[in-house]
Amino acid sequence: MISLKIKYLLMSVGIALIGFFTFAIQPMTTNASQNNVYDLSEWQGNFTDNQVKILKKEVPFVILRVQFGSNYYDKTFNHNVSLLKKYGVPYGVYSFSQYINPDDAKKEAQDLYHRAPDAKFYVNDYEQQTVKSGGTDNATLAWVNALRPLVNGRKILFYSYQSFMLQHASKAVSAYDGYWLAAYQSKEPQREHVLWQYTDHYFSPALNQYVDSSLLTSKNSDWFIGGNSKPKPVAPASTGSYSKFYSVMTVRDTTNAKFYNHAVGDKKYAKQLSANYTGKHFKGYNVNIDCKAIVNNVVYYRCYVGKKLVGWIRSSALGPHISYTKTKGTKKVRLNTNYNFYNHIPDSHFGNIKKVANGKSYSRKKVTLSDKAKKDGWRSYYYKCYYRGKLIGWIYQRAF
Structure with missing residues (x-):
């Protein structure tokens, strides 16, 4: 992002050369399976259909600048975002912040949303000190608080390099969903972040030019863009x-x-x-x-x-479930018993269960036993009975 680049160019020649050899001399080719994310603005010009088609295969999403403060609107934004939508390239947006107080910060945040209501996420790019009253932390907090009710759960990030953040937004940064850290170096910074902008000289084959690029490290792309553009349906609760x-x-x-x-x-x-x-x-x-x-x-x-x-x-x-076992012996049927004989044990799995004889017909008679059966959980038995060598049927033990 422009101001950040100027600050780095003012650093010592030795560091600049290290940065050049680390990032500039290798025009890298990428694809969507890699973790590079480009942030783009009107400096990259109007995209073409073919560029965006290739870009879709090159990065998981892009981040577009919408405005430079509230008063300047990027000339290429509407054209480029229409192509991104046409070819299904997800995008987040950022505002290069120029707010001078908390009220101005609220307005910049609201303007960002109204200019890009369909973005997957939003970024406060605060890297240039412009606040004149109300405090930088308060203004940066006002920015996110004004945007939060509008975005319906979408992520809101804070962008800057570490020294600037610590000096001007160290308290407010915790109110954001994540910190997009700018640090042009070969080793990933230890400071907690969700996205790391590591170079301003990454070659994009799709755009045929060098661009700012960041790495997805601690978060995958779904964290930023929500995976499917449509919200996942809520599964019904169990009834x-x-x-x-x-x-x-x-x-x-x-x-x-x-x-x-x-x-x-x-x-x-x-x-x-x-x-x-x-x-x-x-x-x-x-x-x-x-x-x-x-x-x-x-x-x-x-x-x-x-x-x-x-x-x-x-x-x-x-x-x-019924357990069957063999048995021997005889039993005498009670006088006037209310229990009867059945072809199978009542309530067993057989489909043709029927009464085959009245228990009272065998009152005081001895019957011979050949089998006994017990339903799971019961303590008592059913018995298979014969009289004078002829099968009668099954009867419950209380009949004896």
């Missing part, structure tokens, strides 16, 4: 209640439910929802469960067959 739940259950034979990749009805996953399997594909299978969800008062379980995740299914599609 389900989730908790750890460990169990084994069995898929019912008659279920029409499906296994899904998410609990059905949770708005957070509505757009990604898809069916993995039909429930009938795994009818009669034991499934391992590790999570429970309640969505719209419906319970869902996350299920695995062995170690394979098959998905979420509503609880009504599952029956209790």
Whole structure:
């Protein structure tokens, strides 16, 4: 930036020569994968369509000067920014500040925004002492405070070289989102910064001229330009209640439910929802469960067959896991029992469960036992019973 260059030219010949050999004699070629960022003004002239097309591949974004104080508006800004928009080159903007007091600083900041409302970020280039009243720190703080309500969360940076910042804006700089540090040297400065302007003699193949260039070091380009130009949509909040739940259950034979990749009805996953399997594909299978969800008062379980995740299914599609073991012996049926015999254990996964005999028909009769079964979590059993060698069915142990 112009004033900064003059100050450096006034430095000793030895330092100037070092700077020249470090940065000037190597016309470097760059591309968008590199970390160089150009700051450009009317000194680079009006861009052409072809230049901007190449520039898009050369840098992740550029920074354009909009004004020199409020009273001078860069002659090439409107033309150049229209081409940047046309070819999708992201850009931030800066004002070469000339404010003389806090009120003047507010006006300069507001003018910058109104002249470049679509910029990705904004910069206060304060490198020349012009403040006559109100204090330099106060004026620099007024600049950022005036701009902040206008930019809708976009970044606001402070630019200067370190000695000037320490003398005139050491307090105000912390109110900015980052410090763009000017230091024409080969080694990166230790002073904290988000962007380092390291040379005014970097060759741009796109523009076919030497330009000011800065390096992205501590921040990537998305930090400055926000990645996609459109704001990312806010993901819906989960409408389900989730908790750890460990169990084994069995898929019912008659279920029409499906296994899904998410609990059905949770708005957070509505757009990604898809069916993995039909429930009938795994009818009669034991499934391992590790999570429970309640969505719209419906319970869902996350299920695995062995170690394979098959998905979420509503609880009504599952029956209790039942352990079967062989047994021997006889038992006498109670008088007038209210328990009956069934072809399968009631509420098991089988689809054709039905009563096969009244328990009262076998009051005080001895039945022979061949198997017993217990639902997970229960202490009592169902028994498979025979009478005079003929299968009757399954009955609950309280019938005896």
